[in-house]
Amino acid sequence: MPETPVTAEKAILRSWKAPVALGIFTVLFGILLLASPRNGVTTFRLSTQADAIQLPDLTVPVMATAWVCFALLVLLAAASAYFVRAVGRSPLWIVIVYIVIFVVGFLTWAASGATIPVPGLLAGSIALAVPLIYGALGGVIGERAGVVNIAIEGQLLAGAFTAAVVSSLTQQPILGLLAAMFAGMLVAAVLAAFAIKYLVDQVIVGVVLNVLVTGLTGFLFSQVLQPNAATLNTPVRFDRIPIPLLSDIPVLGPVLFRQTIIVYIMYVAVALVYVGMFHTRWGLRLRAVGEHPQAADTVGIKVNATRFWNVLLAGAIAGLGGTVFTIGNGIAFNKEMTAGAGFIALAAVIFGQWDPIKATLAALLFGFASNLQNTLSVIGSPVPSEFMLMLPYLVTIFVVAGVVGKSRAPAADGKPYIKG
Template sequence: MNTLSAPLTPPAVETGLVTRNWKAPIVLGIFTVIFAILVVLAPRDGETTFRISTGSDAIVLPDLIVPVIAAVWICIAIAAALAGLAAVFVQRHRKVPLWLTTVFVVVLVFAFLAWAAAGQTIPVPGLLAGSLALAVPLIFGALGGVIGERVGVVNIAIESQLLGGAFTAAVVATLTGSPFLGLIAAMVAGALVASVLAAFAIVYFVEQVIVGVVLNVLVTGLTSFLYSQVLQPNAAQLNTPPRFDRIPIPLLSDIPVLGPVLFRQTILVYIMYVAIFAVYFAMFHTRWGLRMRAVGEHPKAADTVGINVGRTRFWNVLLAGAIAGAGGTVFTVGNGIAFNQEMTAGAGYIALAAVIFGQWHPLRATLAALLFGFASNLQNTLKVVGSPVPSEFMLMLPYLVTIFVVAGAVGKSRAPAADGIPYIKS
């Protein structure tokens, strides 16, 4: 066989090897060392009880009682071993697998809970249910962000889409008495905000990040003005939204731990489950998804085969805005809470971090959003059980997790090649 006629395949592609990137093992090691130092400087003794089941579960599982000192140091040893294993993967030119980072996070979180709640009882179903509740708007926002960036448009405006959805849902649901109409209105509001982003970024080639930041400021100012001038004086008529009722799913809702968390929810959460699967399936298993990803990776090639790049980007950005707008419903109609100024509190930026953490993949972005929701709810749980951990530290926790993610806990991330780059047809 003539070797010169054989196709030349780079060794890295042929063997599945990747360029060494030491960020992941370094970050895992640093967090392990920081936690070990924390335990040494502030030792805790006694036992921590993890309540696994609720009284309404079909099968009531016994509480898990762990000795704090032993549990913490065993978890630190496991975390150190995982950091070392990550280094081995990198040394062998292998990508650090997602399961390794996930196990590391679970082990370190378990150790932190055992240490922080020494002598107390942690209701695990309540902790997880609260985490899911806080993660729902982040998941909707992250799904919208994934769609927008996969098609080549940086969606910094997720925050404004969530806030606009929250405002519109509260007003429409109050006027009509229907939370479902409030949800639809929120999606329309999110799509309208996204249409402004799409028009300036795709049609007029304005810098996408700047447009997104301006939209966030604009919607924040507009909703704050309308709240103070219109909603507050007429709160009973315009700002007392109904809420979605919880709908337990028979049999599934009785499963220990997972039942109360996943299957005793409102229709909005069940819609979120469907949206996660639908976005994943459509993105990777349909012609729409193939066209969308082609436009985000190589718009010129997509244009060559007959795909209208501008139109594909425009309509997908609107779809992303509608999904993010649905997430805004959680802040008002989802919980039956009146709209308040800036009530999204930066959730859109956290959702954007989840997109990057999830490497522009809908399922991974969902897991990242769940992690952020868990970090946010952890401070509430520890406050309820009377943990002596300073409240200021707990308020920092969600942002520490964000830093952990951005610092490179998942290794090297590559955005779609044409993300943020306007396409000017030659």
């Protein structure tokens, strides 16, 4: 008998996680508006006093705006379900637009009678997201090469410590930045040696390295930096460099183009990693050793050497991210000052689906959620403080559990390669 052809309808693998999650959050937002209506208006301040172009404040009625946002959320959730039904997955742009509208609606409700400084909110979000983005880029490179980089936390912490000490001694923040990259590479070299050469479990090595770096920097801080703080722990801060013309763009100018060199390097790093990973020979080899090392070996790619050098590159990028905590803000080094940022960066890698752009967006989302709790506290929002403390982690759960859909790590991720 002739075989029955497989229809396109049967071939589609649908994931309903995104529309279900969007629907649940839409319902919760509607319940919030019904259970706790608020009167008055909310003001969004769109310009700072330093802006060349001054935009008028935007004042909106609370409940009318919130209900309009609710209606748009309903439409977006329905659109997500339509796309899943038609093509099997929900487009990323629907999720991004949904998050933006949800935030606008929630802020309008939460800040009733108060003023939201939009440039300050966004600039603070960028500042909190920068180390996460550097860490996520390092994680994407390492895992695309087949090595699980649990040690991002240690690389960030080593970078922060080294940048503080070197910039304090030399009074040159650029030397502190280079030293931080070297420190991140050292931590990555230990990870690569044990994981690639000696075939030790990569997760165990990463956890041990995090504990080692935390303990070592804590010991050196107590025994060396604190007694000699004036000499060894007074990091020199990078000055902000406004970019002509671009820095005068309303709203986006102060947020994106009045930054330090660390942030500008981040813009370049994201673009280079993305283009390099998907449009160059380096990226092809990188992805080959992470997906199918045996096939890569047969065409002459040195699998373990490729993995080793890319893990070092990932460590250098993560170490650079650690500079944000010290010379990026002009803050003295302190024990465990990264506060788990490396693990959040690793989460961004996973729910960014091992893609540098998506991982960057995930890191930005977490940075925004972290800064949002600070903004709501300052304006005296009625949202309970306990909820605001949970907000960044609730956002993480929302993205991981409901929005991302099915994720697949590189096929050889975490698996050592033994030639022959």
